[in-house]
Amino acid sequence: MRKVPAQIASKLHLALPLIAEQGLEQTKIDExxxxxxxxxxxxxYYxxxxxxxxxFLFEDMLTAIAxxxxxxxxxxxTAVERLEAVVATQxxxxxxxxxxxxxLIGDLGRISRSPALVDSLQSAFYTPVENLLIEGAGDGSLRAIANPLLGSMTIFGSVIMSILVTVIAPADDLDVPNDLAGELLDVVMRGLLP
Amino acid sequence: MRKVPAQIASKLHLALPLIAEQGLEQTKIDExxxxxxxxxxxxxYYxxxxxxxxxFLFEDMLTAIAxxxxxxxxxxxTAVERLEAVVATQxxxxxxxxxxxxxLIGDLGRISRSPALVDSLQSAFYTPVENLLIEGAGDGSLRAIANPLLGSMTIFGSVIMSILVTVIAPADDLDVPNDLAGELLDVVMRGLLP
DNA sequence: CTAAGTCTGTACTCGCAGTACAAACATCGT
DNA sequence: ACGATGTTTGTACTGCGAGTACAGACTTAG
Structure with a gap:
């Protein structure tokens, strides 16, 4: 793959709604x-x-997030504050x-089939969160959970699910992304128990 | 779509590893x-x-889960106990x-494009969990979070993410599914704060 | 001012999804 | 037994659209 000029990359985004809506399979290259x-x-040529x-587009977004x-x-x-900042960024x-x-969220399978994309996904989502969880456990601002990976998966999972849901059924009572990060972290941080 | 005989349905599962591995797009119908x-x-014919x-296969699994x-x-x-049972089942x-x-997890986009599958997904995952969250808030076994939907998304998100991760990078230190449900619920229930 | 790389139009190939269809086979009511 | 109705399958076919080939225009730099 040749180096893609910014001009081309930016134009490609115009086709994204099409792909997101009908899936890559149904989207003709001429379209x-x-x-x-x-x-x-x-x-x-590219x-x-x-x-x-x-x-390429996935990689682009994942790199930006990372x-x-x-x-x-x-x-x-503190670790918690930065965790909030990271999640809000994502x-x-x-x-x-x-x-x-x-x-991207609807096509996790495609990502999991490409080692390069898996790497980017980890750099964008898992690694930063996991590090902050470990750090937070160290400085006492978070509890030491048995499996930090599980914590980062929980956070990643809620992030992408909440976004997927707003795609499937745009919720009127949830102002994405302004409210989402805060509410979501409240749930994840304090847990569901009283 | 005609009614699919059990014989056919069960044979179809043989082709699933193929589809999961290379994606539907790359899988030839003759394969x-x-x-x-x-x-x-x-x-x-069917x-x-x-x-x-x-x-059809997705619907099948989602119905079974529901x-x-x-x-x-x-x-x-209690609501909490049944919540654990539901998640363990999923x-x-x-x-x-x-x-x-x-x-299924790698192809959430396809699901979100089909109203019938969205319904099944909700019956299998969101609705039961959301109901239990509300019920738990009522009987005091769970705290009343502002947005129960967000809670169910968090749970669903962590469930599918943890499974996706074990697909991408089979973790040796996590016995899926025996340990997973317990550890995961511990994180979600008690939260990440000390 | 030429050489190397970029960009694009046109015309092509060809693999594979999906179709057509007829014949074999099963099932069942009468 | 027998026609009717539906199921199952082999074989042969059509057509769309992904990807290729390639030549010529255009750009940049040495």
Missing amino acids: IADTAGIPKATLY FSGKEEILA DEASIAMGTEG IRLLTQNRALGSA | IADTAGIPKATLY FSGKEEILA DEASIAMGTEG IRLLTQNRALGSA
Whole structure:
């Protein structure tokens, strides 16, 4: 895969609603080309096919999330505060690009089939959260759970589920992403028991 | 779609590892036919295409989960105890049929595109959990969270994520599904704060 | 001002999803 | 026994659309 110019990358996003709505399988490459305003021949100059186009866009978003999460992790504050910042960042970037976000969440299978994407997913979601959980257990701001990975999975799971739900059935009583991060963390932090 | 005989349905499961591994897109209908030992013409007699085959299998699993969850909900015990039973059931059925479970989780996008499957998903996962959360808030065994839906999403999210992770990177230190339900609920119930 | 790389239009191949259809086979009511 | 109705399957086919081939235009830099 050649280095993709920013111009092309940005145009590709125009085709995302299409892909998110009907799935990659049902989306013809000519549709993508037309919607994005990129000639088919040019697409094939940069990518080897549909799969790679979507993978590129996923990688793009995951890298952006990983970068911003890394910044959020480096700020001042307790582990809990930074955890909140990281999760808020993840939610913000996922919802900001709703079509890409929902395509990504709806296609976890595709991600799990590509080692490169699995890496990016981990850098964007698991690793930062898991590190903060461990750190928080160290400084006492979080309890030491038996399996920090399980904690990060719980957080990741609630993040993507809440977003998926807003895609399936746009909830009127939930202001995504402004309220979501806060409410969600409240549940995850304090638990469900009284 | 005609009524699918049990014989056919059960044979179809043979093709699932294939689909889970390489995705439906890359799986040829002849491969499915060969692997399952069902003539292609017969497949098209019952289903209108690949999509519908997978949708049928998803529906199958989701209905089974909804049924057993409903049974678990009806047993004796506090809301919390029954919640544990429901979640354990969900995890058990998802992991019991690992290929189908991971195909389902990896393809949430496909599910969200089909109203019928969305319904089944809700009956299998959201509704029972959400009801128990509300019930628990009523009898005092759970705290009254602002948004019960968020609680059920958190639980559903952690369930599917933990399973997805074991698919991506089979963890040696986690005995799925025996330990999973317990550990996971511990995290979700007590929260991450000390 | 040429060489190497980028971009795009046009025309093509071909694999595979889905169709058509007829013949074999089963089931059942009368 | 027998027609009627539905099931099952083999074989042969059609057509869409992914991906390829390639030539010519256009850009950039050495």
